Amino acid sequence: xRPLSLKWRVSLLVLAAMVAAIIAVLAVAYAETKELVVxxxxxxxxxxxxxxxxxxxxxxxxxxxxxQIDAIVGLSHRTPAxxxxxxxxxxxxxxxxxxxxxxxxxxxxxxxxxxAIDRSTFFDSRRPSGHYRAIWTRVRTDAGEANIVVGVPxxxxxxxxxxxxxxxxxxxxxxxxxxxxxxxLLVAWGLRPIRLTAQRLxxxxxxxxxxxxxxxxxxxxxxxxxxxxxxxxLGRLDRAMRQQKTFVADASHEFRTPIALAKSTVQLALIxxxxxPEYQKALHDxxxxxxxxxxxxxxxxxxxxxxxxxxxxxxxxxxxAALLSELQEVFSPRAEQRGCRLVMNVQPAVVRGNPNHxxxxxxxxxxxxxxYGPEESTIQVSAVxxxxxxxxxxxxxxxxxxxxxxxxHLFTRFxxxxxxxxxxxxxxxxxxxIAKEIVIRHGGQIAITSDPHSGTDVCVRLHxxx
Numbered sequence: 001x002r003p004l005s006l007k008w009r010v011s012l013l014v015l016a017a018m019v020a021a022i023i024a025v026l027a028v029a030y031a032e033t034k035e036l037v038v039x040x041x042x043x044x045x046x047x048x049x050x051x052x053x054x055x056x057x058x059x060x061x062x063x064x065x066x067x068q069i070d071a072i073v074g075l076s077h078r079t080p081a082x083x084x085x086x087x088x089x090x091x092x093x094x095x096x097x098x099x100x101x102x103x104x105x106x107x108x109x110x111x112x113x114x115x116a117i118d119r120s121t122f123f124d125s126r127r128p129s130g131h132y133r134a135i136w137t138r139v140r141t142d143a144g145e146a147n148i149v150v151g152v153p154x155x156x157x158x159x160x161x162x163x164x165x166x167x168x169x170x171x172x173x174x175x176x177x178x179x180x181x182x183x184x185l186l187v188a189w190g191l192r193p194i195r196l197t198a199q200r201l202x203x204x205x206x207x208x209x210x211x212x213x214x215x216x217x218x219x220x221x222x223x224x225x226x227x228x229x230x231x232x233x234l235g236r237l238d239r240a241m242r243q244q245k246t247f248v249a250d251a252s253h254e255f256r257t258p259i260a261l262a263k264s265t266v267q268l269a270l271i272x273x274x275x276x277p278e279y280q281k282a283l284h285d286x287x288x289x290x291x292x293x294x295x296x297x298x299x300x301x302x303x304x305x306x307x308x309x310x311x312x313x314x315x316x317x318x319x320x321a322a323l324l325s326e327l328q329e330v331f332s333p334r335a336e337q338r339g340c341r342l343v344m345n346v347q348p349a350v351v352r353g354n355p356n357h358x359x360x361x362x363x364x365x366x367x368x369x370x371x372y373g374p375e376e377s378t379i380q381v382s383a384v385x386x387x388x389x390x391x392x393x394x395x396x397x398x399x400x401x402x403x404x405x406x407x408x409h410l411f412t413r414f415x416x417x418x419x420x421x422x423x424x425x426x427x428x429x430x431x432x433x434i435a436k437e438i439v440i441r442h443g444g445q446i447a448i449t450s451d452p453h454s455g456t457d458v459c460v461r462l463h464x465x466x
Contacts, residue, residue, distance in 0.1 A: 010187050010190075011183050011187045015176075015179065015180060015183055018176070019176055019179075022176060026169075026171070026172050029168060030164060030168060034161055037161070041133050042122055042133075045135040045150050045152060046135060046137075048072055048073055048084070049150050051072040052069050052073075052086050052150065053139055055069050055072065056094075056146050056148075057088075057142060057143050057146075066094050069094060069096065073096065073097065073152075075096055081129075081153075082132070082151055082152040082153060083097030083108070084096055084097060084148070084149065085108040085147075086148045086149075087146070088141075088144050095108070097151075108149045109136055110125065112136070114136070114138060114147070115137070117138050117140055118138070118140065120135050120137040121135070121136045121137075123135075123136070125151055132152060133151065133157075134149060134151030135149070135151075137149075193223060193227070194223060197227055204234065246413075255293060258290070258292045258296075259289070259293070261285070261289045262289040265286050265289070266282065266286060268282070269282035296430075299430040299431070299434060300430070302360070302434055303430065306434075306437050306438075306441075312354055314354050314355075314356070315352060315354060316352075316353075316355060317350050317465055318352070318353050319350055320350070320358075320383055320393065321346045321348050321349065323355070323359060324344060324362060324381055324383065324393075325344065325346075326359075327362055330363075331363075331366050331370065334370055335370060338370065340370065340375065340378065340379055341377075341378045341379070342366075343380045343381070344381050345383075347383050347384055349391040350464065350465045351462045351463065351465060352442075352465050353462070354441075357441070358438070360434065361434075361435050361438040361439065365395040365435060365460075367431060368431055368458075369395055369458075372397070372456075373398060374397075374399055377397065381394070381395050382396075386461070389464045390461050390464065391463075391464050392459055392460070393460045393461075394458065394459045394460075395457070396455055396457050398456075399456045400452045400454060400455040401450070407450060410432050410448055411433055411435075411436040413430060439460055442462055442463075443463055444462040444463065446459070446460050446461075
């Protein structure tokens with residue numbers, strides 16, 4: 001079953017609340033009107049009862065008094081007729097109306113318990129001639145104890161209440177009908193900002209995702225966070241797509257150079273017959289370009305795996321001293337080829353992380369120091385414990401020739417401070433980007449400083465295992 005739209009959900013909820021409120025108001029109005037009508041009837045009955053008491057105390061013949069009571073009750077002009085029954089000190093019962101002339105008080109009251117002296121009791125009585133509202137009064141007079149029961153028909157009252165119900169239902173139906181129209185219009189108007197936002201979002205494509213503007217100030221406060229969140233999401237998507245396009249363009253550019261060099265080398269070798277040393281040189285140059293492409297593919301795969309998973313897999317306690325000692329053995333032969341010395345000054349330190357990622361992190365830093373540091377220089381690696389449970393690992397080379405304007409961009413993918421030198425050394429500008437990503441995933445920090453007099457320092461701060 002297809003779910004209802006937000007417009008219908010809100011409309012139905014508001015209408016349900018309004019209908020409930022209208023029904024409650026109409027019910028209260030009916031109850032108040034009925035109570036008022038019943039109160040007026042009770043007042044009339046009480047006045048009749050008092051008039052009958054005064055007639056009973058008069059020294060008049062029974063026929064005269066009965067005629068007076070008939071006039072008080074209104075037997076002569078009421079249809080259907082009321083009824084009454086009155087007796088003084090248990091004597092004969094004077095009765096009239098829908099009762100027999102010789103009825104007893106028990107017949108009239110239906111066996112109800114008598115009220116206290118000087119008290120009245122109201123009750124409803126259903127008789128063959130119709131429904132009546134009645135009062136039973138007991139008073140003590142100079143002539144003795146008087147019992148008076150007076151009842152008036154309620155048919156007129158019931159007819160008026162029925163007309164009132166019909167009127168209230170018609171009014172309620174009209175109000176509900178108007179409410180339905182108004183609610184639908186108001187809800188549609190209230191949801192208009194969402195509809196406009198949806199229309200704008202439908203126009204979003206890969207080419208204009210950064211050009212769609214959603215003005216959160218023109219929408220109601222309740223949905224402003226939604227619009228602002230969507231706008232922020234579009235901004236993030238735009239930045240991500242731009243980064244992806246830049247990444248693809250840069251990667252294509254990096255691949256184009258070694259492919260072009262390898263292709264031109266092979267083509268030159270095939271133009272004419274070459275000597276064996278010339279063929280060997282062509283193959284050697286081609287192999288170098290292939291290795292460069294292999295290294296680039298490996299770094300791209302590392303970045304792709306990192307982008308795919310935000311977590312840190314295979315976490316374990318890593319002994320930095322042992323890890324850096326192993327790297328010293330790996331990089332020392334390369335350092336000796338350039339006439340450099342690789343010096344380690346590492347304090348014992350254990351961090352929590354992925355051993356392979358940390359190995360790649362410091363391998364990239366040492367590789368950069370060897371590539372871009374001067375020949376016949378010293379490369380120093382130190383690890384010093386700092387306050388608050390942090391260890392600072394610094395890789396220092398004596399180069400110090402990185403321009404200050406380039407320092408903030410060194411961790412950007414494919415960025416190279418000296419493109420020509422990086423091309424010659426086979427670098428693609430991904431080593432530091434990978435290093436920063438690894439440091440961030442380990443909850444650490446990385447920074448680079450460079451000065452012609454003191455050299456270049458790459459400092460990594462990681463949290464120690466407590």
